[in-house]
Amino acid sequence: MTTLVDVGAHVPATRVPIRDLADELGLDHLELGVFERFFGLREVCTAPDESLTDLLVAAARAVPGLAGNEHRVRYVLGARTIATVAPVGVNPLHDAADRLGLDHAVVWTLTQHACASALLAVDVAGRLLAADGDPDALALVLTGEKAFSPGSRLIEGTTIMGEGTAAVLVAADATGGVAARAGSPVLSYATRTLGEYHQVPLPEDLAGPFGVAYTEVLAEVVVEAVERAGLTLDDLALVLPHNVNRVSWRRLCSRLGLPIARVRLDDVPVTGHCFGADSFIGYAAARAEGRLRPGDPFLMVAVGLGATFSAMVLRYAPHETEEPA
Numbered sequence: 001m002t003t004l005v006d007v008g009a010h011v012p013a014t015r016v017p018i019r020d021l022a023d024e025l026g027l028d029h030l031e032l033g034v035f036e037r038f039f040g041l042r043e044v045c046t047a048p049d050e051s052l053t054d055l056l057v058a059a060a061r062a063v064p065g066l067a068g069n070e071h072r073v074r075y076v077l078g079a080r081t082i083a084t085v086a087p088v089g090v091n092p093l094h095d096a097a098d099r100l101g102l103d104h105a106v107v108w109t110l111t112q113h114a115c116a117s118a119l120l121a122v123d124v125a126g127r128l129l130a131a132d133g134d135p136d137a138l139a140l141v142l143t144g145e146k147a148f149s150p151g152s153r154l155i156e157g158t159t160i161m162g163e164g165t166a167a168v169l170v171a172a173d174a175t176g177g178v179a180a181r182a183g184s185p186v187l188s189y190a191t192r193t194l195g196e197y198h199q200v201p202l203p204e205d206l207a208g209p210f211g212v213a214y215t216e217v218l219a220e221v222v223v224e225a226v227e228r229a230g231l232t233l234d235d236l237a238l239v240l241p242h243n244v245n246r247v248s249w250r251r252l253c254s255r256l257g258l259p260i261a262r263v264r265l266d267d268v269p270v271t272g273h274c275f276g277a278d279s280f281i282g283y284a285a286a287r288a289e290g291r292l293r294p295g296d297p298f299l300m301v302a303v304g305l306g307a308t309f310s311a312m313v314l315r316y317a318p319h320e321t322e323e324p325a
Helices: 018-025 029-038 052-061 092-099 114-132 177-181 204-228 246-256 275-289
Strands: 003-010 015-017 043-045 073-079 106-110 138-143 165-171 184-193 238-240 297-304 308-315
Touching (some): 114 165, 165 275
Parallel strands (some): 073 138
Antiparallel strands (some): 003 165, 015 043
């Protein structure tokens, strides 16, 4: 069973109020008010002096189980939202792997699910490791990006992007090697892509139908993942969301009958939407806050433009050095 051995997160300390970005992003006073008052966005985290390589390395170095086990890492997967993140001849993912002492690993990138690519990467990593048959082998998923232009900083009418990153150490199961000391097993993974909404930005005639489909389909995917795990929504201790905005989560929770208090939305006003890293940044924070207890089922959710809806159910197992909450 695919297992999250450990997760590291890097959230840059620099914060920029979104109103300071309004002119750059072409937001008028009314649009800015919607982002602040209804969407719950206040500022985004940014790292003006750090490259994407720097950000990915910082997240990986925050993973407790990586140091000393670099030789066990067989795969390094970059889970990206945007296909092109650097000039020709520059490869931040390979550069990060080299700096981390992982140049022996197979290093490659997934982009097909946009902001949901990190959940896809965890699933793929687990499948690859299981097929290899080495119980000690590990994979490292790196996710999060630089918002290097107005086009990559803003999802019109939805959210503003931050530059937090996350690193996820994955094992095929929780037996053997480093994985035996910790690991939250993946109980289920569900995903669905609506290809009719592949255009970004969406044409006006598709924007309305997508707004309706968004809540309906995401709710269906969440229920599918929970049922595949043999659970009910009431069993979930915590939901770790993609931090697009508060409104979309209020609508989803209303449709599901899920208390919004169970959704960790703490990061929405202070980080913005950090591409594929949101749920994993939330996992690292929730663990530090003591919001997960041993054995708790929890849910990660992400939606990628294109349009892919994904949900993953896991069962929390604390690190050996952690005090039970």
